[in-house]
Amino acid sequence: QGQLVQSGADVKKPGASVTISCKAFGYTFTVYQIHWVRQAPGQGLEWLGIIDPGGNTVSYAQNFQGRVTMTRDTSTSTVYMELSSLTSEDTAVYYCAKHSYVYNAMDVWGQGTTVTVSS
Amino acid sequence: QSVLTQPPSVSAAPGQKVTISCSEGSSQIGNNYVSWYQQLPGTAPKLLMYENNKRPSGIPDRFSGSKSGSSATLGITGLQTGDEADYYCGTWDNSLNIWVFGGGTKLTVL
Numbered sequence: 266q267g268q269l270v271q272s273g274a275d276v277k278k279p280g281a282s283v284t285i286s287c288k289a290f291g292y293t294f295t296v297y298q299i300h301w302v303r304q305a306p307g308q309g310l311e312w313l314g315i316i317d318p319g320g321n322t323v324s325y326a327q328n329f330q331g332r333v334t335m336t337r338d339t340s341t342s343t344v345y346m347e348l349s350s351l352t353s354e355d356t357a358v359y360y361c362a363k364h365s366y367v368y369n370a371m372d373v374w375g376q377g378t379t380v381t382v383s384s
Numbered sequence: 385q386s387v388l389t390q391p392p393s394v395s396a397a398p399g400q401k402v403t404i405s406c407s408e409g410s411s412q413i414g415n416n417y418v419s420w421y422q423q424l425p426g427t428a429p430k431l432l433m434y435e436n437n438k439r440p441s442g443i444p445d446r447f448s449g450s451k452s453g454s455s456a457t458l459g460i461t462g463l464q465t466g467d468e469a470d471y472y473c474g475t476w477d478n479s480l481n482i483w484v485f486g487g488g489t490k491l492t493v494l
Contacts, residue, residue, distance in 0.1 A: 300483060302429075302485075309470075309472065309485065309486075309487045309488040310421075310423075310429065310472050310474075310485045310488065311485070312482065312483045312484065312485060315483065324481050324482065326482055327480075327482070360428055360429070362429075365434075368419070368431065368434035368435065368438075368440065369416075369417045369419065369434060369435055369476075370417070370419035370431055370434040370435075370474070371419070371421070371429075371431060371474070372431050372434075372440065374428040374429055374430070375428065376428055377428050
């Protein structure tokens with residue numbers, strides 16, 4: 266099934282941008298799409314979008330259109346998620362998750378990256 | 385953005401059974417598979433059920449899933465204190481080309 270390892274926690278000021286990395290191990294990177302999901306403190310899961318590392322196509326949630334950018338580097342089996350124009354409401358744990366075509370579900374999750382937006 | 389509806393919380397005693405519902409507002413569930421995720425406190429979500437009623441390897445058969453029309457249900461029997469967690473349903477919305485999650489249900493084992 267593989268493993269996803271994310272970059273470490275980050276603190277940003279309002280208005281800044283943050284980039285989180287998600288490195289894949291143990292499976293063919295270009296075959297499986299990667300979702301990005303976040304969870305604000307005490308809140309539920311919120312889907313940000315999905316990237317297809319093989320075809321380099323993306324689909325973003327409407328709430329984040331224009332503010333989120335997902336990219337990939339096939340040479341390092343890593344996907345990146347950049348979120349710009351940060352506000353305190355973007356303070357959350359951000360997860361990447363692999364989409365399994367066998368399960369039609371997110372079968373492998375990264376450990377999560379805490380992003381704190383504070384002046 | 386469309387969201388699946390779950391009860392905020394459920395509770396039951398150890399050894400008992402509980403069900404968690406997941407209902408849709410439009411056409412997500414009816415047309416696609418539902419998956420369920422368990423999130424233990426302070427950890428990343430974990431796939432618990434896929435394609436409505438199938439368990440990944442390692443998930444005990446105390447967990448079950450079903451789908452009927454526009455609703456899906458997660459069932460847990462023989463409740464244990466270790467089952468205390470947040471549970472989320474999710475599915476792909478073909479019409480909007482997005483993934484949607486339910487709001488999550490907090491399970492308390494009394």
